[in-house]
Amino acid sequence: MADASKRSMTLTDDATGKSWKLPVFDGTVGPSVIDIRKLYSDTGYFTHDPGFTSTSSCESKITFIDGDKGILLHRGYPIDELANKSDFLEVAYLLQYGELPNATQKEDWVKHITYHTMVHEQLSSFFSGFRRDAHPMAIMCGVVGALSAFYHDSTDIHDEEQREIACHRLIAKMPTLAAMAYKYSLGQPFVYPQNSLSFAENFLYMTFSVPAEPYKINPVLAKAMDKIFILHADHEQNASTSTVRLASSSGANPFACIAAGITSLWGPAHGGANEAVLKMLMEIGSKDKIPEIVKRAKDKSDTFRLMGFGHRVYKNYDPRAKVMQETCREVLAELGIKNDPLLETAMELERIALQDDYFVQKKLYPNVDFYSGIILRAMGFPMSMFTVLFALARTAGWVAHWQEQFRDGEQKIGRPRQLYTGSVQRPFLPVGQRK
Numbered sequence: 309m310a311d312a313s314k315r316s317m318t319l320t321d322d323a324t325g326k327s328w329k330l331p332v333f334d335g336t337v338g339p340s341v342i343d344i345r346k347l348y349s350d351t352g353y354f355t356h357d358p359g360f361t362s363t364s365s366c367e368s369k370i371t372f373i374d375g376d377k378g379i380l381l382h383r384g385y386p387i388d389e390l391a392n393k394s395d396f397l398e399v400a401y402l403l404q405y406g407e408l409p410n411a412t413q414k415e416d417w418v419k420h421i422t423y424h425t426m427v428h429e430q431l432s433s434f435f436s437g438f439r440r441d442a443h444p445m446a447i448m449c450g451v452v453g454a455l456s457a458f459y460h461d462s463t464d465i466h467d468e469e470q471r472e473i474a475c476h477r478l479i480a481k482m483p484t485l486a487a488m489a490y491k492y493s494l495g496q497p498f499v500y501p502q503n504s505l506s507f508a509e510n511f512l513y514m515t516f517s518v519p520a521e522p523y524k525i526n527p528v529l530a531k532a533m534d535k536i537f538i539l540h541a542d543h544e545q546n547a548s549t550s551t552v553r554l555a556s557s558s559g560a561n562p563f564a565c566i567a568a569g570i571t572s573l574w575g576p577a578h579g580g581a582n583e584a585v586l587k588m589l590m591e592i593g594s595k596d597k598i599p600e601i602v603k604r605a606k607d608k609s610d611t612f613r614l615m616g617f618g619h620r621v622y623k624n625y626d627p628r629a630k631v632m633q634e635t636c637r638e639v640l641a642e643l644g645i646k647n648d649p650l651l652e653t654a655m656e657l658e659r660i661a662l663q664d665d666y667f668v669q670k671k672l673y674p675n676v677d678f679y680s681g682i683i684l685r686a687m688g689f690p691m692s693m694f695t696v697l698f699a700l701a702r703t704a705g706w707v708a709h710w711q712e713q714f715r716d717g718e719q720k721i722g723r724p725r726q727l728y729t730g731s732v733q734r735p736f737l738p739v740g741q742r743k
């Protein structure tokens with residue numbers, strides 16, 4: 309822990325009157341934590357917190373979120389400043405090392421990442437084992453895990469240099485693998501990376517170019533892609549990041565851990581929501597249907613929820629959603645899409661919902677997914693690729709947390725406890741004696 313505990317809280321067992329002092333630790337900002345590491349050995353009790361809604365699982369210096377105020381900081385820098393003034397690889401460096409790189413550090417970092425953009429040629433044949441209609445996230449789970457079978461010289465987690473190379477490889481190869489997954493679904497040839505291009509440009513090039521024709525990078529779309537990557541780069545101890553940390557706590561290799569993160573991200577409650585938003589906006593179809601859809605969202609007897617609204621942590625406007633909305637306008641303007649019915653429906657829906665008592669009282673604001681689907685669709689991505697793009701970007705955060713865990717001397721193998729409510733001990737009966 310950063311500081312020795314200066315204060316404590318007292319826990320009293322009302323049945324016996326016994327009490328215990330529990331140390332309290334303060335972070336630099338945000339809620340303090342009660343240290344319960346010795347709770348079981350001292351009291352014989354566990355804590356019970358399904359979904360970890362009140363549990364800090366680790367000490368971290370990477371990302372801070374104040375959900376009530378709508379603040380998201382990476383290493384102290386607000387997300388909107390990073391999205392508007394920085395670039396994805398610089399943010400990946402910041403997450404990893406704690407500081408923005410100076411000019412030399414940036415040049416070295418970009419060189420290191422760029423050097424690793426290609427994948428082992430034999431990995432290409434892996435793809436042909438998948439059906440052409442396989443979901444690209446299914447392919448990503450498989451091929452990212454398979455990297456551990458190809459890069460043996462970066463799987464020794466106790467060797468700092470190998471860990472560093474594994475991080476470079478993961479950040480660098482994710483766009484290549486993501487583009488390959490897309491190309492495979494189309495039946496088009498894989499496009500090799502072009503290292504003279506920036507990270508986002510290279511991804512667009514590998515995704516949308518074909519060998520038969522020259523491909524011209526659109527700088528506005530490349531900038532938008534880069535911003536989308538920054539907005540998804542990290543988000544503290546969310547489900548997929550916690551999955552990466554938990555997988556890693558057993559000593560698993562980095563490629564296996566990131567593959568575990570991808571599986572967790574795949575779920576619709578996590579990385580799959582922007583797809584759901586787009587489907588909802590398409591279903592709404594026109595502005596005049598909005599009151600009806602808002603009514604459904606408020607109806608307790610209806611399971612329908614307004615997709616892209618509400619967040620476990622943000623009880624205010626998601627700061628990423630603001631940048632996403634601006635980026636959405638830039639992309640549609642660049643592509644000459646005037647009066648996009650989906651964007652108009654989204655903006656009207658947002659306007660109506662933000663004035664509605666139900667959404668105001670429950671603090672339900674648009675989240676990062678509300679506008680991202682509209683942008684990605686306009687850029688030409690099919691819905692099935694949305695979560696893949698999220699995984700590509702989140703790899704920067706996952707590897708930063710993975711590395712931080714090694715530098716934290718207090719980390720142990722993750723092993724939650726449980727409240728057991730099953731049967732008590734009973735004798736085994738031979739099959740003939742069972743009812």
Ligand code: ACO
Pocket residue numbers: 577578579581605606612613614615616617618619620621670672675676677
């Ligand atoms: N539409 C209508 N009502 C909602 C919505 C919504 N989108 N979200 C929450 N509510 C209501 C709930 O019905 C509940 O009402 P109640 O108190 O009367 O029972 C109340 O608001 C609190 O909802 P919870 O589900 O308890 O809030 P929680 O913090 O657990 O859920 C979640 C957050 C899952 C994101 C939720 O808001 C939701 O389902 N939103 C839609 C899906 C979505 O956009 N997910 C993307 C999240 S962002 C990301 O993962 C990158």
